[in-house]
Amino acid sequence: MDENVTAIKGTSLWRDAWKRLLKNRLAVFGLVMLIIIALFVIIGPLVLFWATGITADEIPANGDLIKSFPPSRLHWMGTDEAGRDQFARVLQGGRISLMVGIISTIVSLVVGVSYGAIAGFLGGRIDNVMMRIVDMIYAIPYILIVIVLLSVFGGQNTPSWIKYLSETIGGSGNQGLSQIFLLFFALGLVSWLTMARVVRGQVLSLKNQEFVMAARATGVSTFGIIFRHLVPNTLGPVIVYATLTVPSVMLTEAFLSYLGLGVQAPFASWGSLAADGVKNIAIFPWQLLFPGLTMALTLFSLNFLGDGLRDALDPQTRKF
Amino acid sequence: MNQQNGSILSVKDLRTYFATEDGVVKAVDGITFELTKGETLGIVGESGSGKSVTNLSVMRLIPEPPGQIAGGRIVFDGIDVLGLSIEKVRDLRGRRIAMIFQDPMTSLNPFLKISTQLTEVTRLHLNHNEQQARAHAIKMLKLVGISDAEDRMDSYPHEFSGGMRQRVMIAMALSCDPELLIADEPTTALDVTIQAQILELIKDLKARMGTSVILITHDLGVVAGMTDKIIVMYAGKVFEQAPTKELFATPANPYTKGLLKSVPDPAHEEGKELYQIPGLPPDVAHLPPGCPFAERCYRAEDICRREFPPFVEINSDHHSLCHFAQEVYAESIKENEVLHV
Secondary structure, eight states: OOSOOOOOOOOOHHHHHHHHHHHOHHHHHHHHHHHHHHHHHHHHHHHHHHHHOOOSSOOOOSOOSOOOOOOOSSSTTOBOTTSOBHHHHHHHHHHHHHHHHHHHHHHHHHHHHHHHHHHHHHOHHHHHHHHHHHHHHHHSOHHHHHHHHHHHHSGGGOOHHHHHHHHHHHOSSOHHHHHHHHHHHHHHHHSSHHHHHHHHHHHHHHTTSHHHHHHHHTTOOHHHIIIIIIHHHHHHHHHHHHHHHHHHHHHHHHHHHHHTSSSOTTOOOHHHHHHHHHHTTTTOTHHHHHHHHHHHHHHHHHHHHHHHHHHHHOGGGOOO | OOOOTTEEEEEEEEEEEEEETTEEEEEEEEEEEEEETTOEEEEEOOTTSSHHHHHHHHTTOOOTTTEEEEEEEEEETTEEGGGSOHHHHHHHBTTTEEEEOSOTTTSSOTTSOHHHHHHHHHHHHSOOOHHHHHHHHHHHHHHTTOTTHHHHTTOOGGGSOHHHHHHHHHHHHHTTOOSEEEEESTTTTSOHHHHHHHHHHHHHHHHHHTOEEEEEESOHHHHHTTOSEEEEEETTEEEEEEEHHHHHHSOOSHHHHHHHHTSOOTTOOTTOOOOOOSSOOOOTTSOOSSOTTGGGOTTOOHHHHHSOOOEEEEETTEEEESTTHHHHHHHHHHHHHHHHO
16 A cells, blocks of 8 residues: 555654643743642652751740741741741641642542533533533532531531541541541532533534544443543643642632631641731741742642643634 | 345335424435345435435434434344344444444544554454454454554554545454444545545455445445445435446436436546536425425426325336336436447
């Protein structure tokens, strides 16, 4: 056959998108910053302890009346009310904040993508009912839903599977940790709505394409068509939207922690650290400044990366 | 028509209707045909004549709603297809009845590697594990003439040309060694040179694997060398049905004659305009009471516009839907004699 002269090494759409992403300076900045922040947050506390012996929970035993010190060579971000090292606290809090952002986004991803894809593909009355439910949930302020979920299922009423999950991962008897896990799911369960709409729209435009008919003609089931053939085609917008969901979830978590509904002591997140800092803003401004700055930097980076991904994955709609 | 020996597919009085805002469209309205094992059947007709809908009905791929198989029987190898549950139909699709689509550009999933799409079929139907499926896919790709199959397995569809993609589609369709292959205008979207190659490939594989084939096309030139029998469809009805040779030599329907005259002929006089059937196919939602072809027919008379034509038997294999089938047949024989003198 004359048609197949040379085999070209495959360039997938992903590789093209990656190239476009690397040309976007802000996105690369965001990506690099995120990697640095992630490294700091993950291995930072260990390195800090190894180098200086400082931990996030260590309360100095001396009898100073004022335990809050400004940034110094030993305490890069100063110390908090109780004299604990602020830098170590921010790193530790970052773990929780990032985890809330990522795990909640994964929850919203799983729920939103399945829901949207099923509604879009089945269409008709099922689609109508499913999307009206989404509209109804949309109409309720999501923060209200989260607060209700947290107060109904918080404390003694935490569902057993969440307890089980937190105990398997973090050891037993940890009330604060199961509260955090509850937060993951509560936030995930309110942020899937837009994802469902995005995916539904994509699936609606894809489902009448011939390759869907071709897949059916080879005997693939409805489930197989939705999840093996259609969902991969929606990944571009889904990734973009997921990247933008992470910061919004983190912000919500910070807001809840600020209100005292989110992460509870002894755990800390950037939101709860900032809440602690606000009390002393006039005297010890660094207690608010550093958690706030770190969080702002992370959110900026995520948004830059998200915008960059949108341009990279959907070159037709890029507008400069 | 009883379940004869060697019949692979028998369609009887099939009616597939679509509910639209404009009324009920009778896309297929009383189609009957029979396909013997190992035979190739050509279905010819203009766009919208119901050829594709007929075959989508056989595969139970009509979107419901708005579509609906309103009546008739489809028997595939003794199985009543219309009575099957959707799970049982799924076992047939791809396994025993396979389909090739018109546009290879859009009938492969652009986001999945060729290997993923090829192996899915055999893993689904033949319970292959990953290695078996992969080996089988490579074998199939080689069979359809993709030489460096191992290297190209993990390419994406956009890295293939149209002809190559159609080869991949054929490989996928024939993966499970189906008994019936439905090719829905397999060459319409391809270059002329590639068309010939693809047709040759289908013909060759059919002979090797003993598959029965239904070839849908609007191009009489395509079916001429490939088929044993031809059905000419118009406005959802069978207008003429005959063995290929007989249909080309002595058509008994004015519509078939029109189609045959409009095939470009290398011996065609230069400068002379190519024949075309006047007018456009009728709107199937609002068919006139008489013959749907009457408005475009060269020999239509009053009765054609008033009464629906009968399905006239010329001989046991040759039928024509026309008030004047016998007369047209006689005309054709006469013309043939003139040609051969």
